[in-house]
Structures are given as C-alpha cells and as structure tokens.
Amino acid sequence: MRKLEFKPYCEDWKQQFESEKKKIENVLGDRILVIHHIGSTSIPGMLAKPTIDLLVEVTSIQSIGEELCVLGYESLGENGIKGRRFFLKSEEGKRTHHVHLFENASDEVERHLAFRDYLIAHKEEAVRYAAVKKESMALGLSVDQYQRKKSSLVEQLTKRALRWVKSRES
Numbered sequence: 225m226r227k228l229e230f231k232p233y234c235e236d237w238k239q240q241f242e243s244e245k246k247k248i249e250n251v252l253g254d255r256i257l258v259i260h261h262i263g264s265t266s267i268p269g270m271l272a273k274p275t276i277d278l279l280v281e282v283t284s285i286q287s288i289g290e291e292l293c294v295l296g297y298e299s300l301g302e303n304g305i306k307g308r309r310f311f312l313k314s315e316e317g318k319r320t321h322h323v324h325l326f327e328n329a330s331d332e333v334e335r336h337l338a339f340r341d342y343l344i345a346h347k348e349e350a351v352r353y354a355a356v357k358k359e360s361m362a363l364g365l366s367v368d369q370y371q372r373k374k375s376s377l378v379e380q381l382t383k384r385a386l387r388w389v390k391s392r393e394s
Contacts, residue, residue, distance in 0.1 A: 226367040230271045230357050237265040240276050244321055248280060251291050257281040257328050262336045264357075267343050271354045273367075275319045279336055281328045285309055288325055297323060305332060334389070335382055342385030349381055 241261040249256060263277030264270045282288060285307065290299055292311045303310035309325035326333050343350040356377055360370040 228361055228365050228367050228370050229273060230361055231274045232271060233267075233269050234265075234274070237272075237274075237276060241266070241278065244276060244278060247295050248278065248292065248323065251295060252280070252282070252288065255282050255284070255287050257283060260333075260337060260340075262324070262340050263322070266340050267350060269347075270343070270350055271357045273319075275322055277322045277324065279324045279326065279333065281326055281330075281333055283328060285325060285327050292323060297321070308332060335386065338385035338389045339378070339382050342381065342388050345388075349384070353377065353381065 238261070245259045245261075248259060258281050260266075260279040260281070261277070262279045263275070264272030265274070265276050288309060293299065295313065296315075297311035297313045300310045300312055302308050305324075307326060307330055309323075311323040311325070312319060313321040313323075324332075324336070343353060353374075356374050357370075360373055365373060
C-alpha cells in the first residue's frame with residue numbers, strides 16, 4: 225500500500241512539466257496535438273502529491289504503443305479509465321510523472337481541464353479540496369483510502385466545473 229504524501233505547492237513543478245513535455249514531444253512527434261499540465265501540481269497554491277501529471281491529446285490512441293518506455297515510463301493500459309492509455313514513471317521507488325493519453329476531444333480531456341481550470345478560478349473550492357488532502361494525511365490514510373475519501377467531492381467539483389465551462393461558452 226502506497227503511503228499518502230502531499231507537499232506544499234512548488235513553482236518548480238511548472239518547469240518539471242515543461243521539461244517532460246519536451247521529452248514526450250521528441251518521442252511522439254506529430255502524433256501529439258497538445259500536452260496539458262493537469263492534476264494538483266498544475267493548480268497554484270494547491271497541496272499535491274509531488275507527481276507531475278501530463279495529459280497528452282493525440283489524433284489516434286491506436287498510433288501510440290510503448291514508445292514512452294524509452295523515457296522510463298511503464299505502460300499500464302487504460303488503468304481504470306476507458307479510452308485512456310496511462311503511463312507511470314518512477315525514480316528511486318517514488319512516482320515522478322503520470323502520462324494520460326487520450327484522443328482529441330475526448331470527454332475525459334474536457335473533464336480534466338474543466339476541473340483544473342475551475343479550481344484555479346475558484347479559490348474557495350480549491351481550499352475545500354486541499355482540506356480533504358490535509359485531513360487524509362493527518363489520518364494516515366493510504367493513497368487508495370484517500371482516493372475513495374475524495375471521490376464524492378471530486379465528482380461534485382467536476383460537475384460544477386463542467387457547468388462553469390459551459391456557462392462561459394455561452
């Protein structure tokens with residue numbers, strides 16, 4: 225069972241994202257449409273597990289195989305999200321990067337980006353989310369227990385985020 229560990233927001237996470245983004249672009253080339261920084265490390269001020277999450281939109285998920293393994297990634301298939309290809313990178317037994325590969329215009333892409341942008345724009349919601357993280361760490365929860373504990377709040381925030389994005393498009 226993985227131990228839950230959060231760190232205060234670190235400005236260096238942006239640079240870590242940019243550095244890894246370039247490496248992935250070099251490997252996957254023109255199959256990439258865009259690479260987004262997602263997850264808690266992409267939200268200024270957010271307490272986060274120090275793992276950089278990259279969402280990579282591609283034209284066809286079928287065009288991607290094991291290429292990211294040359295960068296030290298382990299392929300974990302869909303890993304619980306239909307239509308995703310998930311890759312994990314670790315150093316010295318600690319996760320450093322996650323790559324979430326989706327086809328362009330996937331509902332999952334919209335969901336991830338809406339969640340990130342909503343928390344950036346709505347600080348009070350980010351504070352609620354951070355409170356669950358702090359409480360989970362104080363209780364000594366495992367990563368799996370934390371995932372279950374936060375699921376209802378994440379679902380609620382995601383629904384609000386998607387409505388917020390739609391209202392801004394009108």
